Amino acid sequence: MSERRQPLFLERESYRQRRTTDAARLLPILGFLALCLPILWGGEGGRFTSVGVIYLFGVWVVLIAVAMLLARRLRRIDAQQGTPD
Template identity: 45%
Template sequence: MSRPPEPLFLARQSYRRRRLGDAARVLPILGAVLLLLPILWADTARTSGGLVYIFATWAILIVIVAVVSSRLGHDRRGAGDPEGGEDGEF
């Protein structure tokens, strides 16, 4: 007897959780590149513009990380994962 074929696509929730995990892994690299970008402008840009860019980028990265981590935590708790703390404890 042959086994039934496995589904070709992942479930939506599992797919989204994996993509959020991928985003969480890429964010530090993206943040480093964005924060080091003003070094390329050293000859042409004013220092004040570079500082505004650095702090704006920093603030935006904080917001993005907060959103990604809250969604990852929400998905983990909702999935009944033993590491997610089914009883509300971590």
């Protein structure tokens, strides 16, 4: 993704890195909200297990995919920040 566009300034790069870590922090919160969403689903019609399966596994796949993307970028950041002895 970002290999294509080389950033002009270091500032921009470190800015991106900070936002990436922000995203990594935000992800579980959004995930939790998404997983709790079925609570609000319509009352009288009832909730269906089959719909639930599709929805929950859908959220799950998205979480995994986003986590994978973030993990790749975060690993680079972590490497720059240095690991302990």
